[in-house]
Amino acid sequence: MEVSAEQINTGGTYEVFKRVLKNDSNASFLAGGIAGAISRTVVSPFERAKILLQLQGPGSAQAYHGMFPTIYKMFRDEGWRGLFRGNTLNCIRIFPYSAVQYAVFEDCKVLIEKYKTTPLTSFDRFVAASIGGVVSVAVTYPLDLIRARITVQTASLSRLMKGKLARPPGVLETLREVYQNEGGFFALYKGIVPTTLGVAPYVAINFTLYENLRSLMDNSPSDFSNPVWKLCAGAFSSFVGGVMIYPLDLLRKRYQVASMAGGELGFRYNSVSHALVSIFTSEGFLGAYKGLSANLYKIVPSMAVSWLCYDSIKDWLAHW
Incomplete structure (x- = not known):
């Protein structure tokens, strides 16, 4: 049977594509992006509820009380779409955010190993993960700010501000408003300092704990390839990191929306x-x-699912 030139070219393209994806850095980037998008979609209602609870300052009327009542109120006020308001933008943001985070983390570990004669330590992983956290924030921060604005503008908190919107604002509309009315390009990075101060240690704690737990399991009789172990390790590491740095996470959300409607949410920070x-x-x-x-309802299952997806996709690509 003769093989056509088209089939040869197609096969060659397929092999090149396969080799590209099997590259460890590329595999980490792709696996990290997919894992982030899947995990954030799963916990989208918790993510939005967390932001709304965070943004109730001392001068607000406390429109939301508790996580599950907040989710119910979102559903009652805005329908099922309210549960996933901003999730499309979140997925657009989280794919490069998570992809860069994992890829930079893996690349930094490789770079550190090059100049060491001993195995990687917890401190090495901590440094690598911190760098991954900082770079991922720098790349995607404007999308995070716009998502926080949209979350507030479509919720009951908007009643505390003048000019309640008749329809949900679009991404480009919100982006243009921030750029034109709040200081141009640099306004899109408002709050990046507390965000970086919060994200870098959170990622460092989360990634370091997970990898240390995985190393312990690899050296134990138990089978760490079991998805339950991955879920439990991811949940535990994200829980510890989330509790430790939470005040900075709250702070970054407030910075992102503090200038909305003349600061009528009740807080201004110097x-x-x-x-x-x-x-x-x-x-x-x-x-x-x-x-x-x-926040814990969001990040614990989110990171558990994220680590499971990341490891599974990387294993699949390695054996493809």
Whole structure:
């Protein structure tokens, strides 16, 4: 049977594509992006509930109370679409965010190993993951800011601000409004300092704990390839990281929306230190953890699913 030139070319293209994806860095990028998009879609209602709870400042009327009541209120006020409001933008943001995070983490580990004669330590992983967190924030931050704005503008919190919108704002509309009315290009990076201060240690703790747990399991009689182990390890590592850095996560969301409607949400901050002091003094210790339960409901299953998807996709690509 003769093989046509078209079949040869097609086969050659397929092999090139296969080799490209089997490259460890490319595989990490693709697996990380897919894992991030899947995991965030699964927990989208929790993500939006967390943001709404975080943004109830001391001057607000407390439109939301508790995570599940908040989700119910979102559904009652906006229908099922309200549960996933901003998720398309979140997936567009989270794919490069997660992809860059995992790929940079893996590449940094390889780079560190090059200059070491001993195996990677927890500190090495911590540094690699921190770099991954910083780079991923820098690449995708404007989308994160716009998503936070859209979340507020379509929710009951918008009633606290002048000019309640008759329809949900679009991504480009919100982007243009921020750019034109709040300071141009740099306005799109408002809040990036507290975001980076929160994301870098969270990613570092999460990734380091997960890899250490995986190393322990690899050296134990148990089979870590079991998805349950991956889910449990991912859940535990994200829980620890989430609780430790939560006040900074709350702070970054407030920075992102503080200038909306003349600051009528009830908070204005001059700096990161001023913001933290203000939150603890005006809202108490628990004020710095407002929305924590909703955050844990989001990040724990999200990172559990993300690590499971990431490892599974990378294993599949390695054996493809």
